[in-house]
Amino acid sequence: MDESTAELMETIKLVTGISLTEEKTYLLESRLSDIMSDYNLTDFKELSAKFKKGLDEEFKEKVIDRITTHETRFFRDESIFGAILERIIPEIMERKQGKIPSIRIWSAACSSGQEPYSIAIAIHERYPHLFGNIRILATDIAKETIEKAKSGIYSAFEVGRGLSEMHLSKYFNQIATGIYQVTDEIRSVIEFQQHNLISDPYPSNFDLILCRNVSYYFDLQERKNLFNKIEKALNQDSFLILGSAESITEYSRNFIIREFGLCRFYELNPSNFTLFIKGA
Ligand SMILES: C[S@@+](CC[C@H](N)C(=O)[O-])C[C@H]1O[C@@H](n2cnc3c(N)ncnc32)[C@H](O)[C@@H]1O
Structure with missing residues (x-):
């Protein structure tokens, strides 16, 4: 693992507690590539430095949102x-x-x-x-x-993961085609x-x-x-x-x-x- 990747992983761990290992380097690359191009950052070293400085709150929030895994569903583990x-x-x-x-x-x-x-x-x-x-x-x-x-607010795909028809009709309002609240x-x-x-x-x-x-x-x-x-x-x-x-x-x-x-x-x-x- 190169120095800048290691530094970024350390920064992420410090802020979020999330411990990433070397095998997860691809994950950082795929999740952060568009943020890097949006903010004109050439490598992880620059990204890590900007994140650590903490002057751009919106940037920091975007990085955290991107590196955290949000997998969930209704009634997960019934x-x-x-x-x-x-x-x-x-x-x-x-x-x-x-x-x-x-x-x-x-x-x-x-x-x-x-x-x-x-x-x-x-x-x-x-x-x-x-x-x-x-x-x-x-x-x-x-x-x-x-x-x-x-x-x-959830998409049809999201309500389709774990909700019964009965729960959907009783506890959600359809606010647009395929969108429920x-x-x-x-x-x-x-x-x-x-x-x-x-x-x-x-x-x-x-x-x-x-x-x-x-x-x-x-x-x-x-x-x-x-x-x-x-x-x-x-x-x-x-x-x-x-x-x-x-x-x-x-x-x-x-x-x-x-x-x-x-x-x-x-x-x-x-x-x-x-x-x-x-x-x-
Ligand atoms: C895999 S999801 C689990 C969601 C839900 N608890 C479930 O079991 O379906 C993990 C969540 O933990 C959040 N997370 C990660 N690090 C966190 C931290 N340091 N403080 C609070 N939430 C954190 C992520 O943003 C993500 O939404």
């Missing part, structure tokens, strides 16, 4: 929705008895919003009486991506914000955090920092869902591993031991 509806929400409600039953959920690294909208739709379907008590914070590092999420009611319980999991302060007091399919882009130290901060952002009796290829057990012993069907999720267990409760 089993987690069973766990949320049949285990997590009932347990949160039980623990909050006697208190104002507001349920705070954080969809961290939510990409273009399919994840938080899927959670809101699932809860509306199953617990319509609780829907008004749900507050979802949905965040992502990438500006354009979080703006798209906030708009709630999430209804105001569903949008009203979600707040979208740009947030960098590496460098921004974390919000807190969540009953459930979903942080799926992002930690595997980070190196061990950044993953450790991430899980440490997520743990602090959770309420005492609360839950965490990671992507199916991710795990917190190497980094913290403060969670009980739970399972519901094919979904593995974590319950914050401040008493410092790791328990495995199958199917509980």
Whole structure:
């Protein structure tokens, strides 16, 4: 790997936490080539220097948007929705008895919003009486991506990935040919914000955090920092869902591993031991 590529990778890691390896050099080239020509930059060294200077905010946002992978879809990994509806929400409600039953959920690294909208739709379907008590914070590092999420506007291709006909007709309005927008009611319980999991302060007091399919882009130290901060952002009796290829057990012993069907999720267990409760 040449020096300028290595320098660019180091800069990207510093800002986003994303660790790229030599095999991913082609990815940088394909994703950044049009930005380089738009800004008259001859090589990665120049791009890296401009990015580091940070004087051009729009340029910086464009690079971040381009180098991050935004793959997502509605109801991704369906089993987690069973766990949320049949285990997590009932347990949160039980623990909050006697208190104002507001349920705070954080969809961290939510990409273009399919994840938080899927959670809101699932809860509306199953617990319509609780829907008004749900507050979802949905965040992502990438500006354009979080703006798209906030708009709630999706193409026919995007709604075709994971949404049933029933969900589409009940929770979306067709605003043009092949263009759909999430209804105001569903949008009203979600707040979208740009947030960098590496460098921004974390919000807190969540009953459930979903942080799926992002930690595997980070190196061990950044993953450790991430899980440490997520743990602090959770309420005492609360839950965490990671992507199916991710795990917190190497980094913290403060969670009980739970399972519901094919979904593995974590319950914050401040008493410092790791328990495995199958199917509980
Ligand atoms: C593969 S998507 C996962 C989306 C969704 N959570 C899911 O599982 O379908 C990963 C997302 O992580 C975001 N991301 C990467 N680094 C981040 C960081 N440092 N802070 C916040 N979000 C980040 C990317 O912008 C991208 O949208």
